[in-house]
Amino acid sequence: MAKQKVAMLTAGGLAPCLSSAVGGLIERYTDIAPDVELIAYKSGFRGLLMDYKIEITKEMREKAHVLHRYGGSPIGNSRVKLTNVADCVKRGLVKEGENPLRVAAERLAADGVTILHTIGGDDTNTTAADLAAYLGANGYNLTVVGLPKTVDNDVYPIKQTLGAWTAAEVGARFFDHVSNEQSASPRTLVIHEVMGRHCGWLTAATARAYIQRTRHNEYIEGFMMNQELKNIDGLYLPETHFDMEGEARRLKEIMDRTGFVTLFVSEGACMDEIVADREAAGEEVKRDAFGHVKLDTINVGNWFQKHFAKLLDADRSMVQKSGYYARSAPANYEDLRLIQSMVDLAVESGLNKVSGVTGHDEDQGGRLRTIEFPRIKGGKPFDLETPWFKEVMDYLGQNYRPIH
16 A cells, blocks of 8 residues: 555634544544654645645644634634636736646646645635546546534535634623623613524524523522513524514614614624615615626625614614634534534545545435535525524514515
8 A cells, every 4th residue: 555645724714613523534544644744834735835834743743732712723724726827916926827737736736745734615625626636637537525614504405614613602702791891881782693695504503602601600599680671672684584674673772671772693684774775875886797786895894883873762772793713613522523423424434535524424325424525615594494493583572484
């Protein structure tokens, strides 16, 4: 058997699993294939193109367990798409006339890498698939095994992506403190904007975790610190229809009765309403080459603040975003278990020359397997029929219906 050499990289945005996944891969290879050489490309595909790498030493292997304590990525991230030649040239990652896929392939070949682990979302893993296809077509045998990372939990056909459970729990912890701002001034509107441009899973799961965290709090009768102050009054997702007039009436009654209103909002919620509102005001809404709205130009939390502060006659309003706080946290217990199972399969698949992305395959009864690269894609919407989501909305007392 030819000598194996393993490389790993993390890419895309952060999620509360990257450090632990890197540590887990190092630990697992050290346990079952201690002679395998390990390296990491620094800052994702950028490091692969630029030949920036970290040699995993004996001392690093022995202390790999320490990585489970931290968030972020110990080997760095970047957003690079190897098939976007113009962008790679513009950023100085390759020279004019060079093909980034070829540059990356030649680097892997020169380094003697036989197994590449990519830890990232759909973009990272589809880029890895492009690389594997290019290598295969050009006679270089490389096994590429991805691990699915995204706090949005929006990758087909994977049931649960790494880091999403932690992001929900930490986002709830963040807002447990922020909610106390309701006591700072009468008639206060607090909006919690949560990551999730196309998928409302994280916003809904954060709301659920917050309710679980606060619903059994002990309060003293007669003081303002009570269940109403800690409540969520509205939850808005990209998948749910938004009735501004109806919600304004409902929330105004709550504001008049209690003196505060709390909203949880996905960063991609109410996109159609926001676009229509801006275009009616004469603003140009930026779109990409396919006609899709550029979501990074839409500030959902501020839009909700602008409209509802006025409609609810709020004296004070604020938008708080838990995104960076939540996505940079260390993995919690549930995610650590998920990471371990996916890492074990990823190592087994790498050694057995099975390429793909590890995950619980929703099209095969939720079985944990190495899913074929062509079946991996992003943009999976949150299923509003999920039983716990209905429980959350019943608890809030808010009616909702799907957009489609």
